Amino acid sequence: MNTKYSDLIDQTYYFPQEEFTLDDNELKFHGIDLMELVRKYGAPLKFNYLPKISDNIQRAKKWFASAMEKHNYKGTYNYCYCTKSSHFEHVLNEALKNDIHIETSSAFDINIVENLKAKGKITDDTYVLCNGFKRDEYIENIARLLNNGHRNCIPIIDNYEEIDLLSENIDGKFPIGIRIASEEEPKFEFYTSRLGIGYKNIVPFFNKQIKNNDQVELKMLHFFINTGIRDTAYYWNELIKCLKVYIALKKVCPTLDSLNIGGGFPVKNSLHFEYDYEYMVDEIINQIKMVCDDAEVEVPNIFTEFGSFTVGESGGAIYEILYQKQQNDREKWNMINSSFITTLPDTWAISKKFVMLALNRWNDEYERVLLGGLTCDSDDYYNSEQNVNAIYLPKYKKDKPLYIGFFNTGAYQETIGGFGGLHHCLIPQPKHILIDKDENGNITTELFSKQQNAEDMLKILGYNNGN
Template sequence: MNIKYIDLIHQSYYFPQEEFTLDGESLQFHGIPLLELVEQYGSPLKFTYLPKISDNINRANKWFEAAIKKNDYKGKYHYCYCTKSSHFEPVLNEALNNDIHIETSSAFDINIVQKLKKTGKIKDDTFVICNGFKRDQYITNIGRLINEGHQNCIPIIDNYEEIDLLSDEIKGDFKVGIRIASEEEPKFEFYTSRLGIGYKNIVPFYEDQIKNNDRVELKMLHFFINTGIRDNAYYWNELVKCLKVYVRLKKICPSLDSLNIGGGFPIKNSLAFEYDYEYMINEIVNQINITCQEAEVPVPHIFTEFGSFTVGESGGAIYEVLYQKQQNDREKWNMIDSSFITTLPDTWAISKRFIMLPINRWEDEYERVLLGGLTCDSDDYYNSEQNMNAIYLPKYRREKPLYIGFFNTGAYQESIGGYGGLQHCLIPHPKHILIDRDEKGNLVTTLFSEQQKAEDLLKILGYERD
């Protein structure tokens, strides 16, 4: 009888996989011996495997390069990283080791851009695409960046006032894009995105505020789908509507030469994950090509804004199962040494799934369990609702510690969870480890931040002052 955890995995999935392998009965992630990581740094801990960031950037660049060649596409491709996915300096440094550009979403993003310009990570020809609803500080910071000579800073117009606000702040001429307010999927509580300007209003807006404005040059049409780039009728329908707007606008606006197909690629959230990235990219390039040829207008340069795809698969979190509570005859709760609400807030807020696997004891018998966090909040759990299938783990044994890992958690979790600040029920933020490779390919680990201490939280709360 197959009763070992490893037997269950082999029955359910193709295993090992590119990033997941075993060393004996211990899990490795991209060749990282995770149990050794726990033995060195303790639990709970978070880690970022920096080489995976460059790996995904290079994958996307190769896919677009192949699609452009296959479709004899005359425009160029530009990869942008959405800084809101992870603002951390080591993450930006790794991403900018590649030929990429930056997308910002708020005022303080520009301060990060200027810091990176001083270190030479962002060059004068790097595109800085400024999205978001822009008020005073954001407008001021964008104006400062452009006034200092960064001509490839392109504010994306989100509402009817922004042209005037930018004109007051910027000394000379400047370039802009316009964001389309896409229609949301039928399951949404509203019909149209609050961001951008409606399809029917794009051309009138251009004619009213930009066409005869000698200081403003329209360069980009920005198209964003909240649910990301997916092979379904909704996405293709919205893309066709976007391309119709682009064609109409291009015919009356010669300076328009770029299309930003914002909205990211999905990342792996299960060992059974399947997504044909190459097909989707080729079909997008093909659709743009065909539409422009039929309309007899030049094809645009293509920009993408990948956040989760860039950094999501670089991250992970490791916990220890502290105790098991048998709450009734059917439910066993494995209690972890941290909180899902604070360290993986997307599991709580939007029922997001991550790959979850044990770090050790793969040769042990398995059991069905629920996972609970340390807070006294009834929503601090991770179970089959998020995981799609029931959760099975090696059987709890008090005398044999069990560690579990959540993988591909590198996007948004720190910023949404309030990194370095207060945590729900004052559960401390865990240690964070950076993992890289040296020139010979050897693993190099660095402690990025210690686990929060009581003093850190008391200071925030005003109980301790400098």
């Protein structure tokens, strides 16, 4: 009878996979010895494997280049990184090695852009697309960037007042885009996105506020689908509606030359994950070209805004199983030495699933368990894997430590969880490790931040402020 954890994984998934391999009873991720990481730094810990960021950017660039060549598409392709997915400098430094552009969503993003410019990481040729609802400080920062010569900064208009607000602060002529308020999926709680301007209102908006305004030049139409780029009737229907608006706008606005396809690619969330990225890119380019050719208008330059896809698969979290609690005749709770609510908040907030695997003891027998965090909140748990109705891990043994890893966690978790701040029940933020490769291809590690201690917490709370 096959009772080992390794047997279970072999029977359930195609394993090994490109990023996951087994070496002497222990899991490796992109060749990284995870148990050696635990031995060196301890657990809990979070990490970013930086080369994966460049790898995903280059994959997307290749898919678009191939599709454009295949369909004789005359427009250009521009890869933008959504900084809101992860604002950390090490993420931007790695991403910007790949000749990309930036999408922002709030005022302080512009300060990051200015910091990157001062360090020579980006230039005036780098596109900075400014999304989001804009008020005083964001408007002022965008204006400062444009007034200081960054003419490839394109504010994406989100509401009817923003053009006037920008014009009051910006010297001379400046480019803009318009965001379409797409319709949400039928299962959504509301019908239309709160962001952007409705399909039917865009051409009238152009005629009223932009057509005769010598200070602004419309360059871009921004199309964003909240659920991301997926092969569904909903997505293709919204794309066609967007293209009809683009064509109608292009016929009255010759300066319009770019289409921003917002809404990103999905991130692998299970060993069962399947998604044909290359097909989706090919079909998007094909659809845009066919619709534009039929209408006899030039195809637009394509911009994409990939945030989670850029950084998500670079991240991971490692925990130790501290103890097992048998609460009834069926449920065994494996308690981790951290909290899901604080370190992987999406597992709590939107029931998001990540790839989860044991790091060691793959030759041991397995058992069905539930995973619990350290806070006193009843929602601090992780109870099922994608495509599987239960979690199975090597059997808990008090004298044989067990470590587990959550993978592809690199997008949003640090910012939503409040990096460096207070966490529920004052559970400390884990140490954070950066993993890279040197010029010889050898794995290198660096401690980015230590685990929080009591002094850090007390200072934030005002107990150690010198009073």
